[in-house]
Amino acid sequence: MQTFTTLTGIAAPLPMINVDTDMIIPKQFLKTIKRTGLGRNLFDEMRYDANGVEKPDFVLNRPAYRGAQVLIAGANFGCGSSREHAPWAILDFGIRCIIAPGFADIFYNNCFKNGILPVKLPQEQVDRLMAAAERGAGATVTVDLEHQEIRGPDGERVSFDVDPFRKRCLMEGLDDIGLTLRKDAAIRAFEQRHAHEHPWL
Amino acid sequence: MSKPRTLFDKIWQSHLVDVQDDGTCLIYIDRHLVHEVTSPQAFEGLRAAGRKVRCPERTLAVADHNVPTTDRSLGIADEESRIQVQTLDDNCAEFGVEYLRMDDVRQGVVHIVGPEQGFTLPGATIVCGDSHTSTHGAFGALAFGIGTSEVEHVLATQTLLQSPARNMRVTVNGTLSAGVSAKDVALAIIGRLGTAGGTGYVIEYAGPVIRALSMEGRMTVCNMTIEAGARAGMIAPDGTTFAYLRGRPRTPKGAAWELAQANWRMLSTDEGAVFDREIVLDGAEIEPQVTWGTSPEDVAPIGSHVPDPAKEPDEGKRRAMERALDYMGLAPGTPLAGIAIDRVFIGSCTNGRIEDLRAAAAVVQGRKVAEGVNALVVPGSGLVKEQAESEGLDAIFLEAGFEWREPGCSMCLAMNADRLEPGERCASTSNRNFEGRQGRGGRTHLVSPEMAAAAAIAGRLVDVRKLV
Ligand code: SF4
Numbered sequence: 150m151q152t153f154t155t156l157t158g159i160a161a162p163l164p165m166i167n168v169d170t171d172m173i174i175p176k177q178f179l180k181t182i183k184r185t186g187l188g189r190n191l192f193d194e195m196r197y198d199a200n201g202v203e204k205p206d207f208v209l210n211r212p213a214y215r216g217a218q219v220l221i222a223g224a225n226f227g228c229g230s231s232r233e234h235a236p237w238a239i240l241d242f243g244i245r246c247i248i249a250p251g252f253a254d255i256f257y258n259n260c261f262k263n264g265i266l267p268v269k270l271p272q273e274q275v276d277r278l279m280a281a282a283e284r285g286a287g288a289t290v291t292v293d294l295e296h297q298e299i300r301g302p303d304g305e306r307v308s309f310d311v312d313p314f315r316k317r318c319l320m321e322g323l324d325d326i327g328l329t330l331r332k333d334a335a336i337r338a339f340e341q342r343h344a345h346e347h348p349w350l
Numbered sequence: 351m352s353k354p355r356t357l358f359d360k361i362w363q364s365h366l367v368d369v370q371d372d373g374t375c376l377i378y379i380d381r382h383l384v385h386e387v388t389s390p391q392a393f394e395g396l397r398a399a400g401r402k403v404r405c406p407e408r409t410l411a412v413a414d415h416n417v418p419t420t421d422r423s424l425g426i427a428d429e430e431s432r433i434q435v436q437t438l439d440d441n442c443a444e445f446g447v448e449y450l451r452m453d454d455v456r457q458g459v460v461h462i463v464g465p466e467q468g469f470t471l472p473g474a475t476i477v478c479g480d481s482h483t484s485t486h487g488a489f490g491a492l493a494f495g496i497g498t499s500e501v502e503h504v505l506a507t508q509t510l511l512q513s514p515a516r517n518m519r520v521t522v523n524g525t526l527s528a529g530v531s532a533k534d535v536a537l538a539i540i541g542r543l544g545t546a547g548g549t550g551y552v553i554e555y556a557g558p559v560i561r562a563l564s565m566e567g568r569m570t571v572c573n574m575t576i577e578a579g580a581r582a583g584m585i586a587p588d589g590t591t592f593a594y595l596r597g598r599p600r601t602p603k604g605a606a607w608e609l610a611q612a613n614w615r616m617l618s619t620d621e622g623a624v625f626d627r628e629i630v631l632d633g634a635e636i637e638p639q640v641t642w643g644t645s646p647e648d649v650a651p652i653g654s655h656v657p658d659p660a661k662e663p664d665e666g667k668r669r670a671m672e673r674a675l676d677y678m679g680l681a682p683g684t685p686l687a688g689i690a691i692d693r694v695f696i697g698s699c700t701n702g703r704i705e706d707l708r709a710a711a712a713v714v715q716g717r718k719v720a721e722g723v724n725a726l727v728v729p730g731s732g733l734v735k736e737q738a739e740s741e742g743l744d745a746i747f748l749e750a751g752f753e754w755r756e757p758g759c760s761m762c763l764a765m766n767a768d769r770l771e772p773g774e775r776c777a778s779t780s781n782r783n784f785e786g787r788q789g790r791g792g793r794t795h796l797v798s799p800e801m802a803a804a805a806a807i808a809g810r811l812v813d814v815r816k817l818v
Binding site: 164165166167169171172175176177179180181182183184194199223224225228229230231232233236251252253254255258259262263312313314325326329330332335336339340343346347348349350 | 378388431481498549550581764765782786
């Protein structure tokens with residue numbers, strides 16, 4: 150997994166609530182057996198018309214935001230299906246950080262597993278960053294994971310919370326499975342006890 | 351005396367393998383269901399790292415999302431779908447995972463197959479790379495959906511890293527009126543909580559209405575829990591649960607059954623346990639529900655009207671409503687009953703079980719599908735289909751002009767050939783009315799099986815209680 154330390158980039162505003170994972174990556178792209186290549190179809194039905202032609206007013210099609218690395222969105226981002234294709238598409242497009250007033254649980258988890266930082270902030274702070282992002286290419290945002298701080302284009306600073314374990318995994322690019330396998334003795338001990346207490350399971 | 355605990359607390363604590371200093375928990379996973387869409391990259395990851403499946407016997411795989419619902423002997427026409435199913439076949443063979451093939455009568459939607467096979471048991475932790483894994487909580491299991499990286503983690507270690515959830519209890523008191531089903535209860539709860547209302551929680555459903563539900567109905571309620579944003583839904587096991595499970599292929603037998611059942615009887619929330627949030631509904635007040643928008647929370651009783659965004663004070667919500675009505679092609683103030691529909695879909699892991707088909711067939715019997723309406727019944731599994739046919743339900747549907755299909759996810763998410771065309775309006779027993787969910791530009795109204803059947807007959811959304 151790619152590490153995440155500090156990121157400075159353009160932030161794209163997507164002022165919508167309840168953006169679901171069907172919207173982020175529609176089902177016709179879930180037939181892939183790979184993790185890569187989904188960026189082209191990120192937000193497919195909002196981004197392209199029925200003939201596959203770009204809709205010029207969709208935020209990621211506007212010249213200022215084609216290289217966006219941060220996405221600022223409304224509440225309950227990533228609700229619906231558990232498809233990890235959603236963060237894969239976001240990552241493949243080049244976005245490494247999503248800022249919103251709230252996220253759906255499974256999507257939030259999936260982000261960390263893919264080197265994407267989801268940042269939850271109070272609505273007023275998201276609104277302010279959203280307004281700054283509307284200014285386009287000149288207004289970059291810096292996301293500093295180590296100091297848990299976002300720096301806006303006019304020098305404003307906003308701090309955020311992140312679970313310490315997830316922070317460490319992102320900063321060091323740690324592989325969860327490798328870490329868990331180190332606990333093999335504990336897993337074995339559990340299995341023995343469990344087989345004794347709940348033999349039918 | 352120890353502190354009173356909730357059902358969730360009990361299952362969680364009995365599955366803790368390790369707790370890190372920062373509070374992150376490693377929990378043991380008893381049962382892992384796998385389907386073709388969210389697993390290829392997980393198996394690929396194992397292969398790349400030279401890892402094995404730690405407990406193949408705790409894992410059960412089935413293809414459901416991509417399978418055709420028409421003649422299976424022809425194979426899968428769409429090449430990408432075919433490759434995805436083939437990849438699951440190959441991965442299961444390579445890693446030694448039990449797999450129900452497309453031509454196996456036990457094949458079906460993963461969340462219908464698990465309970466049917468007795469793979470789903472009370473007190474177990476159950477995961478699947480699919481958000482509707484919440485369905486299995488109906489048995490008093492802790493069941494939740496995970497992403498593909500987590501699927502790989504479970505395959506490799508039989509554990510998951512998780513932080514504990516908060517407890518919520520939703521109590522439904524009283525009794526339901528005739529024509530009101532478990533689906534209406536689920537939709538009414540989502541309408542009350544909103545799609546993010548359950549975020550961070552595990553919901554335990556309780557109260558006389560829930561207790562009176564069959565296992566099928568309980569599964570419908572738990573299935574929709576994810577649409578309220580909650581991680582899992584659960585219902586304490588009781589006689590109804592045990593009666594459903596007894597004798598299923600993978601449930602314990604003989605003395606082991608007695609032992610298990612004695613243990614399961616203790617799986618309920620202790621008197622005095624504290625919930626972080628409590629919601630109470632009166633079952634008698636719940637009417638048949640129908641969604642009008644593009645989120646399951648956009649729901650209202652069939653007797654009401656399409657709401658007016660102008661009356662919504664919150665700007666974000668107002669904009670979402672305007673967008674939803676534009677997408678749905680509906681004007682504020684339109685009565686919900688009377689909206690003309692083009693298609694009907696009866697099926698999915700929400701409402702593709704035998705009881706759902708019986709309820710729909712009871713409405714359909716002796717009637718005809720309205721002119722110009724295309725209506726589809728897709729049983730949730732091969733066993734549901736077989737049972738329905740033995741009861742003559744297929745004949746009732748066919749006689750009325752419905753199509754009778756092979757089992758799978760079908761038009762719930764339209765990954766196979768079954769889908770809405772742009773602008774088509776559908777009364778659907780599935781669980782999501784998101785933009786494009788049933789096909790690009792398709793318009794979905796979520797309803798119960800009874801309401802979907804009534805809509806097929808009337809050619810429009812209608813209160814099933816008024817269908818004469
Ligand atoms: S029936 Fe629908 S919701 Fe259920 S598993 Fe299949 S696609 Fe998902």
